[in-house]
Amino acid sequence: MFDPIDFPKPTLVSVNGITLEVFEAGRENVGRPIVLCHGWPEHAFSWRYQIPALVSAGYHVIVPNQRGYGNSSRPTEVTDYDIEHLTGDLVALLDHYGYQNATFVGHDWGAMVVWNLALLHPKCINKVINLSLPYQERGPIPWIAFMEQFFGGDNYFVHFNRQPGVADAVLDENTFQFLRNLYRKNVPQSEPEPGMVMINLARAEQASGMPIMSDSELAVFVKAFESTGFSGSINWYRNLDRNWQLLEAVNPIIEHPTLMIYGDRDVIPKFEKLTEFVPNADVISLDCGHWIQQEKPEQTNHAILEWLRKQTTS
Template identity: 75%
Template sequence: MQKVSTRPSDLTALLDYFGYKDATFVGHDWGANVVWSLALLHPERVNKVINLALPYQERGEKPWIEFMEAIFGGDSYFVHFNRQPGVADAIMDENASQFLRNIFRKNVPLTPPEPGMLMINLARAEKPLGEPLMEDHELSVFVSAFESSGFTGSINWYRNLDRNWHLMADVTPIIHQPTLMIYGERDTIPKSENLKNIVPNLDIVSLDCGHWIQQEKPEETNQAILKWLENQNA
């Protein structure tokens, strides 16, 4: 399993290859997590941060899975992936096309969570909520990739959270770079109430969309980013 420093090191290697001292990095969800880690581990290589959907979460006193289990219980997919290894992998592998069709949705109504584990429910749901996020030919690229590889490699990211919690113990947990955080107002990921305390140089934009911000609102996302960059460089 890849440790927390692997992807950030890939990005610094990319900077080295092209001869850049630093850059502005943009991430969404998992990508946002990589950018947050990059800004912490290699602050001299990151001049600005732009992240979508997933706010920075400061390292707590308990390892991540123990913390999430105490709050959300065993059906949280973060917890389930760790406590019941292999179960969700097999179900998602068996229903790869259906799972991906069901997770890449927009205009999904906010409804109370169903009993059971979210990712397994999505893999088995025959009538998904909302509308398709992408065309069939676009979705087929993802389906082909995951039918070939399976989902275990991706799920292992969750299984490595506690190891990464330990690895980040001595890292100063403040993001000092100028940062733009873009939320989707209808995303199920909650906004951070204390983000300004741990990302002090912060601006926030919220768009009327769900989780897949840059795909649901591409023009608005681009405009928000460009306007913010223009203000930063003024």
Template identity: 70%
Template sequence: MFNQTEFPKPTLIPVNGVELEVFEAGQQNMGKPIVLCHGWPEHAYSWRHQLPVLAAAGYHVIVPNQRGYGNSSRPADITDYGIENLSGDLVALLDHYGYKDATFVGHDWGAMVVWGLALLHPNRVNKVINMALPYQARTEKPWVEFMEEFLGSDYYIVHFNRQPGIADTVLDANTSQFLRNIFRKNVPPAPPEPGMMMIDLAKAEAPLGEPLMSDSELAVFVSAFEKTGFMSSINWYRNLDRNWQILADVEPTIQKPALMIYGDRDLIPKAPNLKEFVPNVDIVSLNCGHWIQQEKPEETNQIILKWLEKQDAT
């Protein structure tokens, strides 16, 4: 069981016109930075199992609550949450520490940001480790329009964009229940139900599967979102089509060494063409669901450390 008191105290760091709440460990390892980027609806605390292990392995571990989360800034405009701002925050974070580049690790939406960072600022990234969300190749149509066509108007990402404010309000009213219901493991497979998945989760009285974490760990996420609400974090999704435009003229291939970790029971499909866009990628799958580094922390840590060791040896 993870001991909450072991998680480091944060620092508020001004970057790129906002302040980020940053947790770090291994400051004595200056010169070997690794930046861990959380997904949605998460928090820097979702890396609690990786932070001490990576620090012990000789890394300066930097774990921001990205803009819109925790005690980091929550700008008012939706456009403040586009990929140019989210990746710009990470570049400015490197500048703050005086680093030319770093290894970046992302999970879920954090992986989307890390892929985007490697496209927009390739000289600031030396290695990429992503989980759950593979590289998303640009579709012919903007992403939300593409999803609407194939997955329907109730698909949660489409709903977030087409009906702004509706889901945010429901999640805000059911924060504890929603997070309890979404952070599960060993959820029995079932065909998708009609309706909007995130709203359904927020309203469901009985969760499926098993809890991903202890009540005290869950309380960290609940208290954070009770303070911030969900709108600022959902605004990341509301920039998907803007991101599609921003990346239109960017070289789409990522040449950096990369590691992609999938959960075999994740609802997010694996990318059949990953090597086409990320030619230097190693691919690993774990027998778990979406919350990979929290569900299988020891296995995730070993995979990351062995891969980093192999990269450093070449």
């Protein structure tokens, strides 16, 4: 297991009208930037196993806690978490370090931001690597309305939007229990319980499956969310329909060289039409669940580094 003491020390960087807490490593490799973007409810620390491997491979590694997380700014306006703001933060972060473009790696919600960065600011990315969350097709119906129609009001995306503040309060009251119960692997198959899954997890006294991290690793996440609460991070979900509107006139095709890494046991389905929207995508699947880079760090590192090596030699 990883010792949190070994994680890079943060710096606070002013970008795009806010402050981001950024963890940086490999400055000796200036000129080869790679930016790692975490998901929900995560933290830059979720990339702890990738940072040293990337530095050893010659990369300047930049890992922000994105807005709403850790010691980064947490604006109070919900619309300050829309996709224009989230991608704008990354564009400004590149500018801060003096880079015109970089390789961007995203997991979960971080992948959503990276996909949209490629759409909205294509010149800022030279390569895309995304984990867990594939490209999301913009259909004729706004995303939350679509999910409500198909999955009902208890779907947590829908619940976050239709009942603002309700889940936030439950997660805030049960931070340790929620994160302990969420970060698991090899969870037995079972019928879904009635109610909203994230609230159920926060209230469950017993955890299923096996932990994916040590107590000291989990404590990093728990301490961060006990400090910030969950509302800032959940506000990302509350902009899905706004994002759908903002993307209306955007060309949906991503031409960048792309690596998509799936977890075969992830609840997020694979996107069969991926290469229709991302024609230069390579796809890899690992035998794991949703928390890919934390569940299978060595395999994840190998997949990323091998793919990057092929891109530079081809």
